Amino acid sequence: MTMQAWMAEGPRWPSRTLRAAVAAIPMLLVACDGVGDGRSASPSPDAPSAPLEPPAPVENRARALVETSLRLDLAAQRGEAVVSIAASQQPGVSFDVGALEIHSVTSALGTLRFRQQDGQLDIGLPSSDGPLDIVIDYRFAAQDDFNGWMPEPGVSFLWPDFCGNLFPCRDEPAAGQRYRLTVSGVPEGNTAVYPQRIPAAAPAYMPAVALGDYRVLSLGTTRDGTEVKLWHLPGEAEHAVDGTQYLAQSMDFFEQTYGPYAFGDVVGSVSVRWGPGRFGGMEHHPFWHVASEAMGSPEIHAHEAAHGWFGNGVRMACWEDFALSEGTASYLAARALDQQGIDLWPEYECRLQRVCTDERVNTVARPSDCNAIRLRDHPLWSDVPYMKGAQFLRQVAERVGANAVDDALARFYRERFGTEARMQDLVDHLRAAFPSESLGIEALAQGWLYQRACPSVPDRVCR
Numbered sequence: 511m512t513m514q515a516w517m518a519e520g521p522r523w524p525s526r527t528l529r530a531a532v533a534a535i536p537m538l539l540v541a542c543d544g545v546g547d548g549r550s551a552s553p554s555p556d557a558p559s560a561p562l563e564p565p566a567p568v569e570n571r572a573r574a575l576v577e578t579s580l581r582l583d584l585a586a587q588r589g590e591a592v593v594s595i596a597a598s599q600q601p602g603v604s605f606d607v608g609a610l611e612i613h614s615v616t617s618a619l620g621t622l623r624f625r626q627q628d629g630q631l632d633i634g635l636p637s638s639d640g641p642l643d644i645v646i647d648y649r650f651a652a653q654d655d656f657n658g659w660m661p662e663p664g665v666s667f668l669w670p671d672f673c674g675n676l677f678p679c680r681d682e683p684a685a686g687q688r689y690r691l692t693v694s695g696v697p698e699g700n701t702a703v704y705p706q707r708i709p710a711a712a713p714a715y716m717p718a719v720a721l722g723d724y725r726v727l728s729l730g731t732t733r734d735g736t737e738v739k740l741w742h743l744p745g746e747a748e749h750a751v752d753g754t755q756y757l758a759q760s761m762d763f764f765e766q767t768y769g770p771y772a773f774g775d776v777v778g779s780v781s782v783r784w785g786p787g788r789f790g791g792m793e794h795h796p797f798w799h800v801a802s803e804a805m806g807s808p809e810i811h812a813h814e815a816a817h818g819w820f821g822n823g824v825r826m827a828c829w830e831d832f833a834l835s836e837g838t839a840s841y842l843a844a845r846a847l848d849q850q851g852i853d854l855w856p857e858y859e860c861r862l863q864r865v866c867t868d869e870r871v872n873t874v875a876r877p878s879d880c881n882a883i884r885l886r887d888h889p890l891w892s893d894v895p896y897m898k899g900a901q902f903l904r905q906v907a908e909r910v911g912a913n914a915v916d917d918a919l920a921r922f923y924r925e926r927f928g929t930e931a932r933m934q935d936l937v938d939h940l941r942a943a944f945p946s947e948s949l950g951i952e953a954l955a956q957g958w959l960y961q962r963a964c965p966s967v968p969d970r971v972c973r
Contacts, residue, residue: 565634567625568602585695608674664721673714684930686711718794730758739778760846793817816842828880837899860972866964902958
């Protein structure tokens with residue numbers, strides 16, 4: 511559909527599936543309840559007809575989201591979300607919508623009533639014995655502080671809980687669903703890099719878009735058939751190729767060691783312009799983002815790839831379980847690069863030393879409670895869960911062997927894939943896997959995860 515046709519027809523892009531569903535049941539709607547016009551088609555001869563109002567908006571954050579199909583027009587800053595809602599005996603469904611401007615909510619039942627307040631969208635959706643599709647038409651605003659779609663650098667940034675500034679979502683880390691994306695309104699001379707489909711349940715911060723004058727290189731294919739690519743910007747070729755020289759081997763190690771990759775058969779690192787001094791990456795699988803300044807770092811590329819197993823494949827149950835994602839991904843990156851002769855532990859020890867000796871930074875790696883914190887404003891969003899979490903797993907491996915820990919992590923991944931987990935769940939899993947070391951593993955967990963002071967500080971001369 512051209513932009514001219516879209517504007518002429520109004521603000522909705524009806525989905526083909528939904529249009530077909532509506533076309534298939536108009537007589538059913540008229541004969542049963544007349545939802546379309548609010549009146550009964552066949553009133554009782556003994557009583558006058560009465561208007562049948564759509565259900566009132568109801569808050570229901572427990573009703574699961576199965577899949578969201580997004581159509582984003584970046585130029586017009588317009589969006590359509592076709593969301594498959596799970597069956598529920600409780601009516602209503604709720605979304606986080608941040609700064610979105612909601613225009614309409616419709617379904618095969620007709621127009622649905624909604625209420626938008628304090629960043630939440632509550633919809634009057636009936637209870638059902640099967641999934642229901644709804645269409646949410648909206649406008650999203652441009653952002654400039656790493657909290658949504660940022661037109662100037664041409665990149666989306668939804669971590670940790672800004673998904674509602676780009677599409678209707680659930681911003682808690684435990685929530686998972688599948689995604690489909692279509693992007694239009696791309697400036698001439700730019701390429702939009704985004705996944706057309708995320709086929710397995712994923713957290714809401716995972717879908718992402720990057721615009722740029724990209725060059726794409728194939729880095730190889732794993733034994734499981736996953737093609738690994740690199741998208742870099744002009745002038746970055748040498749830097750980017752150097753940083754990704756071990757990426758295909760790392761992906762192969764993860765697949766062979768921990769289990770199949772679930773988010774697509776093409777993956778890779780995408781250079782993004784986050785600005786001077788911003789070094790790192792973001793786990794937007796299957797095409798994870800890496801800051802331009804970090805493109806030469808093999809550790810960043812391997813770390814973001816590892817999130818396909820922990821952080822994305824096994825989601826955090828709570829923001830307080832940040833170490834389950836970042837500590838495990840850091841450990842996995844070290845394991846993968848060790849197979850290529852790259853030793854990350856000297857760098858990790860210096861980072862750990864800084865964490866342990868800087869009173870302004872050091873904190874508990876796994877705070878108590880669940881989602882009692884707002885991660886973006888909490889001291890936990892630091893190097894603490896990365897390095898303390900990785901050190902915990904390293905010291906478990908020193909007790910039982912690195913290969914044995916790999917096997918235990920693989921079993922945990924296969925058992926928990928597509929669901930959420932607590933950091934303590936992983937600790938309990940390791941204790942059960944190595945019963946003779948159970949007390950020692952619990953002591954390591956208490957020391958590295960549940961107390962502020964470090965059990966030990968690496969004795970290393972660091973920059």
